[in-house]
Amino acid sequence: MNDLIIIGGGPAGIAAGIYASRKKIKTLLITDYFGGQWIVASDIQNFIGFKSISGFNLSKALEEHLRLQSDIEIKDQTLALKIEKKDNGFAVKTNKEEVFETKTVLMALGTHYRKLNVPGEDKFMGRGVFYCATCDAPLMKGKAVAIVGGGNSGFESAIDLLPYASKIYLLEYANTFSADLTTQEKAKNSGKIEAITMAAVQEVFGDEFVKGIKYQNRQSGEIKELAVEGIFISIGYQPSSEIVKGLVELNKAGEIVVDCKTQRSSLEGIWAAGDISDALYRQGNIAIGDAIKAVLNIHDYLKGK
Numbered sequence: 358m359n360d361l362i363i364i365g366g367g368p369a370g371i372a373a374g375i376y377a378s379r380k381k382i383k384t385l386l387i388t389d390y391f392g393g394q395w396i397v398a399s400d401i402q403n404f405i406g407f408k409s410i411s412g413f414n415l416s417k418a419l420e421e422h423l424r425l426q427s428d429i430e431i432k433d434q435t436l437a438l439k440i441e442k443k444d445n446g447f448a449v450k451t452n453k454e455e456v457f458e459t460k461t462v463l464m465a466l467g468t469h470y471r472k473l474n475v476p477g478e479d480k481f482m483g484r485g486v487f488y489c490a491t492c493d494a495p496l497m498k499g500k501a502v503a504i505v506g507g508g509n510s511g512f513e514s515a516i517d518l519l520p521y522a523s524k525i526y527l528l529e530y531a532n533t534f535s536a537d538l539t540t541q542e543k544a545k546n547s548g549k550i551e552a553i554t555m556a557a558v559q560e561v562f563g564d565e566f567v568k569g570i571k572y573q574n575r576q577s578g579e580i581k582e583l584a585v586e587g588i589f590i591s592i593g594y595q596p597s598s599e600i601v602k603g604l605v606e607l608n609k610a611g612e613i614v615v616d617c618k619t620q621r622s623s624l625e626g627i628w629a630a631g632d633i634s635d636a637l638y639r640q641g642n643i644a645i646g647d648a649i650k651a652v653l654n655i656h657d658y659l660k661g662k
């Protein structure tokens with residue numbers, strides 16, 4: 358049996374793995390991929406110790422640091438699907454039909470892109486429907502695209518798409534855009550963007566690939582179609598906490614509620630750190646600090662046992 362299973366290979370999971378190994382806690386780290394959300398950032402200027410580094414290079418450096426540790430077992434390209442409470446700890450089930458037992462769990466699964474949940478979204482995912490403009494903007498060279506979401510992430514997506522797309526429709530559900538004004542001006546000054554407010558997206562349509570998007574004008578009730586080959590859904594992030602729903606306390610946003618001194622969740626034996634927790638700020642540096650705090654507390658807990 359493991360003493361600790363860390364789920365997640367972003368900054369929180371990696372930092373936790375390094376500390377757990379150095380504390381000689383018998384640990385298994387399960388992650389889908391290494392690096393975390395900022396892997397797509399072109400330039401990170403606030404990671405302490407680096408004036409400027411790409412998200413990709415930072416993620417690689419963190420992963421290499423983790424892999425130098427001798428006392429940790431790693432299962433990457435693996436998804437944790439379920440956590441079950443057992444008499445003496447927990448069982449973690451993966452998408453590879455494996456079950457791992459552990460005394461404690463650290464949840465470091467971060468967040469994933471929020472979906473629109475309209476017809477056609479799943480069908481065309483990767484075939485015209487995208488969630489990361491930084492990753493997929495180059496595919497849109499010379500094409501008309503729609504961005505759904507008029508907050509900061511929508512306008513950031515627009516800025517990523519400007520060098521490639523021939524035309525950008527920016528659809529917002531409310532009657533104003535919530536992105537900060539500087540970002541809005543930067544995008545709007547390009548002349549390529551047509552901003553549409555009060556738009557409730559109804560459907561994504563196409564054949565093999567996306568051909569357009571249908572939305573309803575919430576003021577007039579009129580249904581309209583835009584002919585686009587790419588749709589970027591930029592309506593924020595959602596904590597990846599589904600696998601502990603019903604097991605630990607979640608807040609309204611779906612974040613795991615933790616005690617901020619120790620990172621303990623409401624259920625003995627489960628800790629959480631990073632963007633999946635109800636921490637006030639979403640930053641890599643903070644995720645790392647909170648994960649380290651969690652592992653030190655897990656170490657004390659295991660010693661106490």
Ligand SMILES: Cc1cc2nc3c(=O)[nH]c(=O)nc-3n(C[C@H](O)[C@H](O)[C@H](O)COP(=O)(O)OP(=O)(O)OC[C@H]3O[C@@H](n4cnc5c(N)ncnc54)[C@H](O)[C@@H]3O)c2cc1C
Pocket residue numbers: 364365366367368369370387388389390391392393394395396397398400401402403404435436437438465466467468597630631632633639640641642643644
């Ligand atoms: C574009 C962008 C730029 C950013 N720039 C900065 C910046 O400049 N400075 C800064 O401090 N922060 C920045 N951030 C924020 C920072 O990336 C996050 O705060 C940080 O990544 C949170 O770390 P985390 O480990 O909690 O979660 P995540 O980074 O979300 O990592 C979660 C990990 O869990 C894994 N995972 C998820 N579900 C499962 C599952 N079921 N089974 C197994 N593994 C799973 C994922 O594969 C991933 O490895 C940026 C974020 C973005 C999106």
